Amino acid sequence: MRKGVRVRTIIIGAGVGGLSTAALLARDGHDVLVLEKNKELGGRARIWRKDGFLFDMGPSWYLMPEIFDHFFANFGRKTEDFYKLTRLDPSYRIFFPDEVIDISANLEDNMELFERLEENGADKLSQYLSQAKVKYEYLLDGLMYEDLAGLRSMFSPRLMAAGWKLSILSNIDKLTKKYFDSERARKILQYSIVFLGGNPKNTPALYSMISHIDFNLGVWYPLGGLGEIVKALQRLTEDHGGRIELGKEVTEIEVVDRKAVGVRSSDDFFEADAVVSNADYAHTEIDLLEKEFQTYPRDYWEKKTIAPSAFVMYLGLAKKIENLTHHNVILDHDWIRHFEQIFEKPSWPDEPAYYLCCPSKMDSSVAPPDCENIFVTVPISPGVEDTPTIREAYYDKMVTHMEKVLSTPIRDSIIAKRIYTLNDFSHDYNAYKGTAVGLTHTFSQSAFFRPRHKSKKVKNLYYTGQYTHPGIGVPMALISSEIVAGLIKKDFPAGT
Numbered sequence: 225m226r227k228g229v230r231v232r233t234i235i236i237g238a239g240v241g242g243l244s245t246a247a248l249l250a251r252d253g254h255d256v257l258v259l260e261k262n263k264e265l266g267g268r269a270r271i272w273r274k275d276g277f278l279f280d281m282g283p284s285w286y287l288m289p290e291i292f293d294h295f296f297a298n299f300g301r302k303t304e305d306f307y308k309l310t311r312l313d314p315s316y317r318i319f320f321p322d323e324v325i326d327i328s329a330n331l332e333d334n335m336e337l338f339e340r341l342e343e344n345g346a347d348k349l350s351q352y353l354s355q356a357k358v359k360y361e362y363l364l365d366g367l368m369y370e371d372l373a374g375l376r377s378m379f380s381p382r383l384m385a386a387g388w389k390l391s392i393l394s395n396i397d398k399l400t401k402k403y404f405d406s407e408r409a410r411k412i413l414q415y416s417i418v419f420l421g422g423n424p425k426n427t428p429a430l431y432s433m434i435s436h437i438d439f440n441l442g443v444w445y446p447l448g449g450l451g452e453i454v455k456a457l458q459r460l461t462e463d464h465g466g467r468i469e470l471g472k473e474v475t476e477i478e479v480v481d482r483k484a485v486g487v488r489s490s491d492d493f494f495e496a497d498a499v500v501s502n503a504d505y506a507h508t509e510i511d512l513l514e515k516e517f518q519t520y521p522r523d524y525w526e527k528k529t530i531a532p533s534a535f536v537m538y539l540g541l542a543k544k545i546e547n548l549t550h551h552n553v554i555l556d557h558d559w560i561r562h563f564e565q566i567f568e569k570p571s572w573p574d575e576p577a578y579y580l581c582c583p584s585k586m587d588s589s590v591a592p593p594d595c596e597n598i599f600v601t602v603p604i605s606p607g608v609e610d611t612p613t614i615r616e617a618y619y620d621k622m623v624t625h626m627e628k629v630l631s632t633p634i635r636d637s638i639i640a641k642r643i644y645t646l647n648d649f650s651h652d653y654n655a656y657k658g659t660a661v662g663l664t665h666t667f668s669q670s671a672f673f674r675p676r677h678k679s680k681k682v683k684n685l686y687y688t689g690q691y692t693h694p695g696i697g698v699p700m701a702l703i704s705s706e707i708v709a710g711l712i713k714k715d716f717p718a719g720t
């Protein structure tokens with residue numbers, strides 16, 4: 225390092241992970257440059273505007289508000305300095321084949337619901353949520369913000385002691401069966417793990433903490449959409465002197481003597497003292513580094529459980545739909561077959577369970593008057609065939625199904641439409657097998673077992689974002705960046 229000169233840090237990718245790391249390092253005095261391949265900021269959390277509609281392209285659930293508060297506090301700021309949050313009520317609506325159930329923001333209402341679903345359902349829900357709270361608080365208090373590199377941290381006395389509380393070796397399917405007899409009660413509690421890219425049988429029971437998150441901490445919405453988070457991160461980066469270049473795809477990380485000396489794009493070379501990759505981890509390792517510098521070469525990724533891709537439809541409707549709320553989950557079919565078609569026998573789901581977001585229900589800024597902004601996501605297997613013909617046929621199938629579930633015609637009212645699926649994820653984000661969210665949170669791909677924040681083969685190369693600990697989701701990407709910024713601070717004290 226050159227003495228007295230600011231550390232030049234290049235960040236590859238302007239997703240939530242890249243921008244949040246950029247903001248933290250710029251605050252720490254680094255000379256930060258973010259290089260993003262796309263023409264827009266935000267990565268999976270980009271927005272798309274069309275004919276008066278504003279679509280969040282990825283995240284739509286704003287969960288764990290305290291993680292955002294924690295992040296902004298790093299800058300002496302509050303969340304409300306950047307956007308206005310509203311708690312949603314109902315938190316979400318589930319369409320079963322024979323009834324529609326609302327999960328309320330009021331716990332008492334949810335107790336009543338569970339009491340109706342099965343004998344002593346209220347007590348059982350209360351006990352289930354208590355164990356979920358213990359897990360959440362334990363993790364938040366310690367593990368969540370720690371760099372868990374290596375097995376040593378796994379055998380820390382604190383974690384060993386807490387092992388039983390965290391149900392480390394059980395899974396969500398077993399845990400919900402232990403507490404509930406009714407299939408419906410279990411399904412309600414299992415749904416949220418779809419956020420982790422898994423299914424109830426391969427997701428550790430530890431993640432039942434998500435029920436504490438949505439039942440107790442609430443489901444929130446930033447007015448203007450989740451794109452507001454990206455704007456806030458951009459502002460923080462630029463206010464602290466960080467720079468962002470769009471439309472700059474990194475093609476190589478140049479390494480000399482096991483140190484990254486800079487990165488190349490098609491027409492430039494950018495010197496660096498440190499490099500942080502927010503780009504998909506597999507892409508960074510396989511495509512941007514020479515084989516000898518890959519900590520996780522191709523065969524590592526081939527053995528992993530890759531999280532689903534998604535079939536996403538952004539639809540602007542020239543009408544209102546009465547029976548929707550902001551977040552809607554359509555569980556019209558038995559989802560076991562859908563999970564099989566994602567993980568075991570990869571194929572397009574013929575009877576999908578899906579999610580439908582309608583933010584125009586509470587935010588008039590995301591759609592023209594008397595219109596509805598609809599965003600539909602169907603999880604699909606990574607790596608299935610994706611052609612224009614398959615997409616259109618699937619779009620047709622989904623619109624027909626939505627018309628049935630919502631008991632209203634939709635097709636002729638669609639005035640804005642975009643389909644986004646597997647090949648788009650691969651093309652736009654360099655996503656391995658077109659995955660939407662990276663690595664599934666199975667036991668062997670969680671916490672200590674996620675790819676490291678710091679390369680083992682290149683001294684000054686770091687990784688942030690959803691592939692690393694703590695994992696998938698916008699709040700998790702923010703935490704990952706706090707961890708990475710901490711590691712870099714140790715390696716480059718004072719940022720100069």
Ligand SMILES: Cc1cc2nc3c(=O)[nH]c(=O)nc-3n(C[C@H](O)[C@H](O)[C@H](O)COP(=O)(O)OP(=O)(O)OC[C@H]3O[C@@H](n4cnc5c(N)ncnc54)[C@H](O)[C@@H]3O)c2cc1C
Nearest residue numbers: 237239240241261267268283284285474503689690697698
């Ligand atoms: C459909 C969908 C719905 C979701 N819903 C939710 C939700 O409701 N709530 C929630 O919290 N999370 C949700 N998520 C997950 C969340 O969006 C992600 O976990 C998070 O945004 C990931 O951020 P990241 O920074 O790790 O990665 P990314 O957002 O993928 O950022 C990586 C960036 O790197 C760029 N890049 C890649 N290769 C290169 C290269 N060679 N050179 C330069 N740049 C490169 C990419 O273009 C991208 O901008 C959802 C995701 C999807 C796809």
